[in-house]
Amino acid sequence: xxxxxxxxxxxxxxxxAAITPPLGRYITAIYEGRRTFLSPLLSPLEHGLYRMTGVNxxxxxxxxxxxxxxxxxxxxKTLILYALLRLQYWLPLNPNHLPGVPPSLAMNTxxxxxxxxxxxxxxxxxxxxxxxxxxxxxxxxxxxxxxxIAVAVALIRGIARRQAETIGNFWADxxxxxxxxxxxxxxxxxxxxxxSGVIQNFKPNLHYAxxxxxxxxxxxxxxxxxxxxxxLGTNGGGFxxxxxxxxxxxxxxxxxFICVLSFVAIGAAMTHVLGRMTGHVAHGWAVWGxxxxxxxxxxxxxxxxxxxxxxxxxxxxxxxxxPGNPGGAMEGKEVRFSLGGSDWFAVATTxxxxxxxxxxxxxxxxxxxxxxxxNMMLGCVGFGGVGAGLYGMMMLILITVFIAGLMIGRxxxxxxxxxxxxxxxxxxxxxxxxxxxxxxxxxxGAATPAGRAGVYNPGPHxxxxxLYAFASPTANNGSAFAGLNGNTRFYNWTQAICMLFGxxxxxxxxxxxxxxxxxxxxxxxxxxxxxxxxxxxxxxxxGVVLLVGALNFxxxxxxxxxxxxxxLHAGRAF
Amino acid sequence: MKEQLWIALxxxxxxxxxxxxxxPLAVTGVAQVFFPKAANGSRLRRGGExxxxxxxxxxxxxxxxFHGRPxxxxxxxxxxxxxxxxxxxxxxxxxxxRRAGRWxxxxxxxxPVPADLVEASASGLDPDISPAxxxxxxxxxxxxxxxxxxxxxxxxxxxxRGRTFGFLGAPRVNVLELNLALLRQR
Numbered sequence: 001x002x003x004x005x006x007x008x009x010x011x012x013x014x015x016x017a018a019i020t021p022p023l024g025r026y027i028t029a030i031y032e033g034r035r036t037f038l039s040p041l042l043s044p045l046e047h048g049l050y051r052m053t054g055v056n057x058x059x060x061x062x063x064x065x066x067x068x069x070x071x072x073x074x075x076x077k078t079l080i081l082y083a084l085l086r087l088q089y090w091l092p093l094n095p096n097h098l099p100g101v102p103p104s105l106a107m108n109t110x111x112x113x114x115x116x117x118x119x120x121x122x123x124x125x126x127x128x129x130x131x132x133x134x135x136x137x138x139x140x141x142x143x144x145x146x147x148x149i150a151v152a153v154a155l156i157r158g159i160a161r162r163q164a165e166t167i168g169n170f171w172a173d174x175x176x177x178x179x180x181x182x183x184x185x186x187x188x189x190x191x192x193x194x195x196s197g198v199i200q201n202f203k204p205n206l207h208y209a210x211x212x213x214x215x216x217x218x219x220x221x222x223x224x225x226x227x228x229x230x231x232l233g234t235n236g237g238g239f240x241x242x243x244x245x246x247x248x249x250x251x252x253x254x255x256x257f258i259c260v261l262s263f264v265a266i267g268a269a270m271t272h273v274l275g276r277m278t279g280h281v282a283h284g285w286a287v288w289g290x291x292x293x294x295x296x297x298x299x300x301x302x303x304x305x306x307x308x309x310x311x312x313x314x315x316x317x318x319x320x321x322x323p324g325n326p327g328g329a330m331e332g333k334e335v336r337f338s339l340g341g342s343d344w345f346a347v348a349t350t351x352x353x354x355x356x357x358x359x360x361x362x363x364x365x366x367x368x369x370x371x372x373x374x375n376m377m378l379g380c381v382g383f384g385g386v387g388a389g390l391y392g393m394m395m396l397i398l399i400t401v402f403i404a405g406l407m408i409g410r411x412x413x414x415x416x417x418x419x420x421x422x423x424x425x426x427x428x429x430x431x432x433x434x435x436x437x438x439x440x441x442x443x444x445g446a447a448t449p450a451g452r453a454g455v456y457n458p459g460p461h462x463x464x465x466x467l468y469a470f471a472s473p474t475a476n477n478g479s480a481f482a483g484l485n486g487n488t489r490f491y492n493w494t495q496a497i498c499m500l501f502g503x504x505x506x507x508x509x510x511x512x513x514x515x516x517x518x519x520x521x522x523x524x525x526x527x528x529x530x531x532x533x534x535x536x537x538x539x540x541x542x543g544v545v546l547l548v549g550a551l552n553f554x555x556x557x558x559x560x561x562x563x564x565x566x567x568l569h570a571g572r573a574f
Numbered sequence: 575m576k577e578q579l580w581i582a583l584x585x586x587x588x589x590x591x592x593x594x595x596x597x598p599l600a601v602t603g604v605a606q607v608f609f610p611k612a613a614n615g616s617r618l619r620r621g622g623e624x625x626x627x628x629x630x631x632x633x634x635x636x637x638x639x640f641h642g643r644p645x646x647x648x649x650x651x652x653x654x655x656x657x658x659x660x661x662x663x664x665x666x667x668x669x670x671x672r673r674a675g676r677w678x679x680x681x682x683x684x685x686p687v688p689a690d691l692v693e694a695s696a697s698g699l700d701p702d703i704s705p706a707x708x709x710x711x712x713x714x715x716x717x718x719x720x721x722x723x724x725x726x727x728x729x730x731x732x733x734x735r736g737r738t739f740g741f742l743g744a745p746r747v748n749v750l751e752l753n754l755a756l757l758r759q760r
Contacts, residue, residue, distance in 0.1 A: 007741045053584040069578050076582040125652050135594035142593040143586075171581060178589065183597065194605035197629055200613040201602065205652065208624040210632040211753060212639065217651040218615050218627055224605065225598035242654035245696035247629035248615065253743025312667045316674035317693075318686035324705035326744055331666070331693040332656040335643070335702040338737075338744030342696075360656035360696045457660035464660075483658030564662050573664035 001300075001307050002321060005340015008257070009299055012344070013292060015261060016268050020288065023265060024272025030180045031153045031173060031273070033057075042179050049175050057175075060166035063515025066154055067508055069170040070147055074114050074504075077140065081110040084136045085128075094129035095204035101127060108492040113140035115503040116148055116385060118230065118237030118355055118478035119495060121487040125219045125240050130202060133239060138226045142186075145233025146177035148387030151507050152270055153277075155391050158514030159415055160278045162522045167514045181266070182233060189262055190228035197251030200224040223248055231263040234385040236355030236478045244345070244358035245334050256337055256358055260345055263354040267291075267383035270390040278415050282533030287393060290538040294545065295351045295382035298371050303343040305565075306368035312573050332360030343368065346479075350375035351382025352389060355478025362457065362465065362481040366568060369481070370561035373468050376475040378549040379434055388476060391510045393541075395427040398513070400537075400544040402427075404530040413529055416522035423516060426509040433505035434474055435552040437498050441470040442556065450490035456483030459574030460564040467560055469495065474502035618750065626750055631701040634753070637680065637718040640711050642749040643690055644673060645698040657694040681714045702746035705734050721759060729755050 029036050035043075050057055061069070085101040088094060101109065105121055112119045113136075124133065150173035157167045194200040203220040210216050223239040227249055230237055244250035244259060268288060275284020306329050309319035319328030326339060333342045342359035349356055350372040361372050375382060379392045398414065402424045405412030412419040445451030445466040454469070455462040468481040473495040480486070486495065530537055605613040616628045626632050631642045633649040642649075646657035659666030673692040678684065688706040708730045716726040733752045737743050 004737060004741050004744075011741070049588060052588055053581050055581060055585075065578075068575060069582070072575065072578045073582040073585065076579060077586050080586055123653065123655070125654065134598045135590050138598060139586075139590045139594035143589055171585065174585070178593065183593065187597065187601065190601040191604055191608075194601065194613045195609040197612045197616050199615050200605040201615075203614070206615070206617070206624065208626060211620070211625050211750070211757075212633075212635055214633060216626065216632055216649065218617070218630055219651055219654075220615065222598045222602055224613070225601040228601075229593075240654045242656070242697040242699070245656070246654045247627075247631075247697060247699055247701055251616075251629050253738045257738075257742055310661055312662065312664075314671050314674060316678060316686055317670060318688050318706070322706065324709070324745055325688050326690055326704050326706075328689045330643075330689045330695075331659060331661075331670075332696045333693075334696050334700050335690055335704055335746045336700075336743050341743055358696065360658055362658040362660060363656060365661055456658055457663050459660075459662055461660035461662055481658070482655065483660070564660075568662045572662070573667055574662050 001303050002340055005303060005338065005343070008340055009344050012257070012260065013296070016264060019265060020268045020272050023269035024276060027181060027269055027273050028276045030176050036180060038180055038184060046175060046179055053171070055171040055175070057169055057172035060169050062165050063167055063511045066167055066170050067511045070151070070507065071504065073147070077143065078110045078114045081113060081136050081140060082106050085109060085132055088129045088132045091129065091131045093131035093134070093202065095202070096129070098127065098129050104489050104492040105487055108496050111496040111499050112478065113137050113235070113237060114144055115476055115499045116144035116233070116235055116353065116388065117473055117476040117499045118235045119473050119480065119486070119499065120237055120478070121492060123241035124238060130221050133226055134222055137237060138229060141226065141229040141233050141235040141237070142178050142182050143174070145182060145235065145386045146174045148385055149177045149181070149266070150174050150387065151510055152387035152390040153273070155394060155510050155514040156274050156277045158518040159417060161518045162520070164518045167511070167518055182229065186229040186232050189232060189258070190224045192258065193227055193255060194224040196255050197248070198224040198227055198255065199248045219248065231259050231354060231356055232266065234263050234267065234352050234354040236349065238356060244356050245360070250337070250358050253336055253341060256341060256345060259356070260348045263352050263356065264348060264383045266386040267352055267389040270387065274390060280415055280532060283415065286533050286535070286538045287397070287541070289535070290541045291381060291383045291389070291393065293538070293542055295348065298347045298351055298375055298382060299344055302347050302368040302371040303340060306343050306365045307339060308365060310365070311569055311571060329365060332363030334358065346372055347375065349479055350477060351380060351384070353380040353385030353475060353477045355472065357479050360482060361479060362483040366461070366561040366565040369464060370557055372479070373464065373471055373561065374549060374553065374557065376471040376477045377438060377553045378545055380475045380477055381545060385476065388506070392506065394510065395430045396545050396548065397541060398423055398427040399431070399548070400541045401530060403544060404540060408528055410528035413523065413525070415532060416525065417517050417520045418523065423513050426513045430506045430509045431548060433501060437474045437501055438467070438471045439552070439556060441494050441498060442467045444494070445470065448490070450488065454485040454488055454491055456485065460560050460567070461574070464560040464564065467556060470498055473498040476503055618754070620754065628748060628750060629701055631699045631749060634749070637714050639753050640703070640708060640715060640749050642703060643700050644692065644694040646694045647698040649699060651699065654697045654699055656696045656698065677710070681710065683710070701748055701750060703749055705730065705745050705747055708747045708752065715756070719756065719759070725759070
């Protein structure tokens, strides 16, 4: 570990803490329907959208209607995106004359972008036209992010309201989030990126001769506009195959820093929205602290192991870090980002549900790769996806409150709401769905020839690739151990199932909890209440997150990355 | 439910126009006016012809050039990506060992080779090498070009970019810029 690597991370946490309150205040104002400084500009557009689509923003719905609107919306978007990808050859803005996307790949990709996962079984530069990237994927990057935030806000309303039947209007939440939050921020970020070297044009690829006279080609396209929202909305699906590692997507260390900040910022601000809308600002910070701890712990463990020399390499390779020398672990990493910057990006992208990468996770040291995998198995709650991070964490908060209640034999309560059997069952449903999907499908992948056929690296590392290939879609993350070839009928379909169930078996229980909490009365805290603003609460929460993860996944991790680590250090290669 | 699906359809279409067409076109318009060079790929020209991009690495042959990092896709601009070799894969260990042996042989040095010269980048298009990797090649390039070693080393120093704000990223040398500067030395 180097002092610079640690400094980058600490500086990042400080900046994040500084922007959490103002961004949180702004998001609260948006979803409470109050005027913001952008209202004079955007309010006419907002109401024009309502008129065009026939939405009455004042009419609130109960949790079932809210969920149905969201599911119907996702269904329609999936079908439209599927059709668009299949037909891209006949659509405009295809200067490189790319053919239509094959059926199972188009289906996987459509589900992937609608569920905010952005797992990619294709290489963007040779598969998708500029029209597909913009009107197909960029649109989903906005809408799936806005839908995620809407669900989190609906949940917070459920906690904050008393004896209410409704939790908001899905269409109004979706529209406001897109117009007031995502669009202005993405526009600013896109211009910053375009000025820093991320390309933004509609030119065909440029063929040229290198200095030494070899034929070469530069890819082109509208990258910056997609890059801005893919990260801001924790989607993570890059324009190019190499994602942020591609110098046209991640040209400088500063772009890398702003990129990470952009995909963590909204997730972090949502803790503040929770605090403000429920009137427990200190509780918001306790959740922020627990999430920051998970992120930091992941970073230091991954960075520590990734910086260790690989005992299999000969003495002819300089593995010790020295000034001007990046150290040994440069396979799958870019020089400009440094080892610390690559590891920090990797941990942040798996702790949120972003999934953009600026290094190749498959080539990480075994236990560093395990941290990335575990981050997703824990449900991406180190600030998490936009909205998804907060509602995923809320499931674990309810389980924490429940366990604390069991310890002292009292009915648990949370922010004045009694937590009863229904809420705990729903929370457990979400948690169990995650682990069942990951473990059952990984077992299937490891047990069938079709699953093993995709594996690239031999030995226990291959099993890690399979686990990663199901943990990432299930947690709607989208990063990959990219050696695994997922563009097969087996992976395209099984992963699509994981992405759909991973998204909706979380969202439906969350909205059900929102509905049942909204109906409850607020009761004053008693002596037996676990005070939700204390460090003790944050520590309990971290404990529960790790406990759930360890109980579910430790056996699988033991025979994959941990075994690889032990064998590697015993001098065994595969 | 039918009403909701109808709204969903209209919402998807309206949002596609707004976020899928107007937004990227507006970004393109502003970017092309204010930073056309960056938005079009930071390309470099030599004698009227494009010779590549400052940001995209290219492959180099022969002792008279500084070489970039190993690329899993041989610097193919349409196939970005890493090798995806795992750390316990013996094919990877063999490839790295082979490259290290080669670098020692062609430079005539016995010092260990900086890892970025023998390990493939994430993008396959990394335009940079570490200052140590450039220093490792300096004597070989100086010999081949009949330049004093000190002058080549001075060039490396001139083209070494430091960390942003002193702590973000890593010090690095852009291989294309350095090699173009070598050409101007005659």
